[in-house]
Amino acid sequence: MTTTQELPPLTRLALMAETQAIWNDGHVRLRWIARDADADGAPVLPVLVMARVVPPAGDDGPFTVGELIRHERAPAVAVASITGARRIVDESRFLLFDPPATHERRIGVVLGRAVAHEIGHYLLQTNTHAVDGLMRARIHAEEFADLRRGTFRLDKAAAAYMAAIAATGTLATPFSYESN
Numbered sequence: 001m002t003t004t005q006e007l008p009p010l011t012r013l014a015l016m017a018e019t020q021a022i023w024n025d026g027h028v029r030l031r032w033i034a035r036d037a038d039a040d041g042a043p044v045l046p047v048l049v050m051a052r053v054v055p056p057a058g059d060d061g062p063f064t065v066g067e068l069i070r071h072e073r074a075p076a077v078a079v080a081s082i083t084g085a086r087r088i089v090d091e092s093r094f095l096l097f098d099p100p101a102t103h104e105r106r107i108g109v110v111l112g113r114a115v116a117h118e119i120g121h122y123l124l125q126t127n128t129h130a131v132d133g134l135m136r137a138r139i140h141a142e143e144f145a146d147l148r149r150g151t152f153r154l155d156k157a158a159a160a161y162m163a164a165i166a167a168t169g170t171l172a173t174p175f176s177y178e179s180n
Contacts, residue, residue: 001032004050005082007108010101014108015049015080015115018149022116022134026154026162028123045078045122047115052081057090062138066114068121078118085110092145106145113144113152120158123165125174130155135177 007015020030033039054063065084070076088110089103098106113134120135121127129137133155143151154162161175 001047001049003082004048007049007082008104010104011108011111014105015112018109018112019116019119021149022113022152022154023119026123026159027166028119028162030119045076045119047078047080047118049080049082049111051083052079054081054084054087057087063087064114065110065144066118068118076122078115078122080111080114080118082107082111085114088141089145091141093142094145106147109147109149110144113139116152120154124158124161126176128175128177130158130177133158 001012001016003012016030016032023030031039031042033044055061063084065081065088067079068076069079085107089106092106094102094106117134124135129135132151134152135155135158153159157177158175
């Protein structure tokens with residue numbers, strides 16, 4: 001994971017812990033490495049946390065907190081927006097009650113959920129979205145920033161796909177949801 005600006009340690013730890021907790025259900029163990037050389041031959045998905053332009057507060061237009069960038073000749077990269085995560089937390093009702101440490105943790109949780117979603121696109125080899133769970137396209141700010149993680153799990157179809165990969169040790173055909 002690379003960041004273009006310093007993340008507070010609590011935010012960074014919350015990002016990594018939330019991402020791993022989500023993927024534990026999919027029987028996927030993540031390794032956070034500093035360099036590709038530390039990958040030991042395992043697949044590598046670089047994660048970049050950076051400031052990205054989002055619409056100003058009050059603008060109801062959609063914006064993304066995470067994105068999986070794929071290019072034919074280069075490896076995929078998961079990008080998470082610290083600016084987007086801060087806006088999500090600022091728009092949630094929790095802002096009024098959070099001490100600073102909880103606020104930083106909440107930003108990390110939002111970033112972790114965005115990264116986990118992009119890892120889902122990478123592992124499932126799809127750009128499609130589910131109706132519910134981790135892989136849905138739209139998430140309300142209050143739910144995104146809620147520290148309880150009940151709604152950020154793989155849906156049944158994606159979980160079954162991941163279980164088949166775990167059982168066979170090979171990637172199946174790319175996964176696709178019926179509708180976007």
